[in-house]
Amino acid sequence: MSTTEQPTTPGFEVDPAAFRHLADAQVNVELDTGDMILNMGPQHPATHGTLRLVVRLDGERVIAADPVIGYMHRGYEKLTEFRTYPQVTTLINRIDWLSSFANEVPFVHAAEQLMEIEAPPRAQYIRTALTELSRIATFLLFLGEMGLQVGALTPAFYGFRDREHVLNLIEAATGGRFHPNFNRIGGLKDDLPWGWISETRNVMKIVLDACDVFEDLVVGNEIFQARTRSIGIIPGELGASYGVSGSNLRASGVDWDLRRDGAPYLAYPDLDFQVFTHPDGDSFSRYWVRLQETRESARMVLQLLDGMPAGPIMAKVPRIIKVPEGEAWVETENPLGQMGYYVVSKGATGPFRVKIRSASFSNVSILPWMLRGVYVPDVVTILASLYFILGDIDR
Amino acid sequence: MGLADSGLLQKPAAKPLTWLLNYSRKYSIWMFQWGLACCAIEMGAALASPRYDMMRLGVIPFPASPRQADLVVISGTVTDKMAPAIRRLYEQMPDPKYVISMGSCANCGGPYWDSYSVTKGIDQILPIDVYVPGCPPRPEALIEAVVMLQERIQNEGIGNDEMRKRWLGEPVNVG
């Protein structure tokens, strides 16, 4: 500690030792800060919808965080009890509203299992192709929009632009950009239009190029790496006990993909694809895993187009669908994670109880644990990297 | 009291000035950057995607704060839990302000018409200027709604009492 002679101003009694303390470069002063409660949302540009995060801050660091959800709770599980099976398929593709086709698949599969019918192979292939296309559409939006949350404006426009190509394809096949409601119990509503297959091949080339662009633009960017590396680490075992699934869990090193490891569904057993994991478990690895999965989905779509069988697209089903008594659990690898439907049927035209296991609900439940000790800007990065959809959380 | 609140701009003599004011207002709408549910994705596609670019109509979605916004598009399902927040955000917007209700959930409850937690239509708590049907409405439909709103703005105060009412925040008969 240096000794400095402090000039004494007459009438101003001061303790020279205290002054010396402040004049030193090593500032040891305890600034008395109380905890601040910051309310992010339910309207906030960074919370991806109507999520409300009440955080208790000490300066810029989060001490405790409490997500308040339910601002998009529409009561799905109660509504399904009052609807027939085809009406339920209309409703459930609004759960995860970015990859709508993928939401219908497990429910329709569960109903088909209970009725003991199987959709014909062509329908399975087309369903798989549309599921992978919706996965690509979602992930392209994610790749662009995570850049936006971290502060880069350009990737967002690229994401939206490339997504339009994929939405074109989905619209050409199903009639709707999203919420296609194209699945029927037993198959699909319609066959593919002329020229769809060659158009899809072109679009997959565009998607693969777009992934390369994202790799150069975002992944290789120093600022992005500084903002996302070691931010929001989820240990694999803890993540599993919270129910974190999908790319989030794979980015923590857990090698589990329901398309390869779960009960066989759709055309995935016929496909040859790679599952990506990353050992780090931070926000960067979640971005990286989804980027690789986008590429892999594009390659899977190309494989599906090459191997598309001919045939009918609808199995023989009665006019009024009555599903026999029983219970079924179908889980699928949706873009957001593991989505499952537990369907309890009592032989009526509508289900008795449908438990919708949505991926984002469990992904977001780890936030109180994960946000402790994190800086406020990193909260935004973590929310962006977890990639949840409010409709999926709240149902 | 300004020119618009006192109704002076509605006099026939002030018509060129009113017309010019409305013309500049309709092509510089600042839209509150906020979406609720699936319709928000279509709204985002209408604004940010180069194909349905809505910014060429002058609608800029810059403000993330309601204090600087003219227009709010309620895009998505309104739940009973969210409704007070929406009302508070609407009240924070300065007059004159416009509301577009996008999608069938915001119009009337939509596919969740029988749910226990959904508000059956945002017009139960806010005054709406344009309703856009659809689930979700295509970006072109939203653009048409904005064009209709712009026509409405252009005709404010020219032969009717709307401008004064809007500036003062009084209810307007959207007929």
Next chain:
Amino acid sequence: MADSATLTSRITDALGDAVVDQGEARGTLVIRVRPDAWRSSAEILRRTLGFDYLSFIAGIDWMPAPVVGLVEGDTSTPAQPSDMTFGVAGSAGRFQVFAHVQSTAQHAGVTVRTDVEEADPRVESWVSVYPGADWHERECWEMYGFVFEGHPSLRHLYLPSEFEGHPLRKDFPLLAREVKPWPGLTDVEPMPGGDDEAGEEGTA
């Protein structure tokens, strides 16, 4: 994927006398345990058998819903059977809570179920075993009214705090349907050109 017969025997051996009944649902094995062994079964599943992934915890109400607003000849609203039957593993009463856990390493899963008393619905909480049970149990309490003993803070998750009632119980009425029945009543006319296509009974 583990062979389901060996999986079944491993689980039932490990759970021992907690198992009351078991059944087969499509896609999963369902095991019903004693209500006082709910938490200890979770411990065994996680620590001994290695089911480290919690998929969900939910409730189910087996009472048939009272039918309201059903118009004669309306096929667009389902009519559930009016007798109370229980699922694949049976039940002691109206309420049950069920959970699905999986193993990320062995790629296997199991559904466990237990009965909950109707008069005083109390269930042991799984939070000490699976931290992710926190939110699932809050949802279950909110929707059914089951009180989870040992849960740190059982409060509303989805619904506003002033909400009264437990929505997923079958006797919770959907008032909109009682005031106005489903407006999409459709005629069931045969389609032109044959009957071998599945038709749509009105869309939502």
